[in-house]
Amino acid sequence: MAEALQLNVAVSDIGAGGKPAGGALVDVIHAQQRLEKALAPKGVQVKWHFIKGAAPLINESFANGQIDMAYLGDLGSIVGKSGGLDTRVVAVAARGIAHHLAVAPGSDIHSLGDLKGKRVAVFRGTAAQLSLIGALRTAGLTEQDLKVVNLDFAAASAALAARQIDATWGGANVLALKRRGLAEIPVSTRSLGGAGELAGLVLVSGRLLEKHPDWVQSIVQVQREAATWASTPDHREAYLQLLSEQADYPIDLLRSDLEGAPPLSQLLSPELDPAFVAQLRQAIDSAKEARLIRRDIDLQQWLEPRFLNSSAQ
Missing domain, CATH: 3.40.190.10 (Periplasmic binding protein-like II)
Structure with missing residues (x-):
């Protein structure tokens, strides 16, 4: 002790x-x-x-x-x-x-399948990365199918607002982006039967x-x-x-x-x-x-x- x-x-x-x-x-x-x-x-x-x-x-x-x-x-x-x-x-x-996919308003990304080849920010080495892997699995995808960008949440938020990335994956923090009108949330783990939670x-x-x-x-x-x-x-x-x-x-x-x-x-x-x-x-x-x-x-x-x-x- x-x-x-x-x-x-x-x-x-x-x-x-x-x-x-x-x-x-x-x-x-x-x-x-x-x-x-x-x-x-x-x-x-x-x-x-x-x-x-x-x-x-x-x-x-x-x-x-x-x-x-x-x-x-x-x-x-x-x-x-x-x-x-x-x-x-x-x-x-x-x-x-729960974790959620945040995209810029008006984005053509509506499902996990739409992420193929897209620039997606996730904070590598954190639970958010684990969540993303679990969610992608439901769509038959892995991180290798995306262009994953390693950014912490604050940097990912700024990059999404500046449209330097196509999407970011996160927890309650991405709901704050939606609340401020800076993002739409097309996918949530709530709709994936627990995958990625x-x-x-x-x-x-x-x-x-x-x-x-x-x-x-x-x-x-x-x-x-x-x-x-x-x-x-x-x-x-x-x-x-x-x-x-x-x-x-x-x-x-x-x-x-x-x-x-x-x-x-x-x-x-x-x-x-x-x-x-x-x-x-x-x-x-x-x-x-x-x-x-x-x-x-x-x-x-x-x-x-x-x-x-x-x-x-």
Whole structure:
């Protein structure tokens, strides 16, 4: 442990404003101090690390023993595990995270098939690339069929506005372009039967699992309780308001991201159910296909569902 009775938690910071934000249930757990309250009786202090550099820095922190757990996207988690990190997946943080194709207004691109030979921006090495690979597969295409341009989101937005690229692939950020009249969204993973949708995982270090399984049980219990709170219909507006305030995203943008989506009880479910495990297997295969990882992952060894099983009783 980094310090006696301290839990170091890492989160990929997606906030657009001055406040730290991890999205979805991470913001509920952080803002409502749910981990702090659950672990206080054990005398454990919780220290949050919101990291802008996202997955590579979080994986480095795991490797250096600076953090004990993380809320991390599927690709970052997969890359770390494939690279030999001693992590375990104890719950799902979020699932069904949609991605969308943004094109310039008036574009002749109406489907994934229309992308053949087109200049498409994607932030390589991130979950967005993994999402694009999964989506293209449904149209019988690979990245090799496109002219892929590696741009971060801000650069891709500017390039699309200047018509230097034909399209870009991204998450809620591309909905913001549509909202400003700078893009149309002809394709979304919502209409692809789950292909290309992403997930977030609750990861703990092997060391934490070995030394403090009771802490891990509390972490998973908190995940379950936060999911129940956020997916209760009476709390929907409070949940969206909390996300909006933390990430500095307009609330109507968050609402539009949930249009046509499964219910929150499904999107926020912590369960490592067979459908989710199959999706994670697919994500690992996509990461290998894109040469983002070299070594395969033993899923049975990586997944640790026993804490979910006991928290459900």
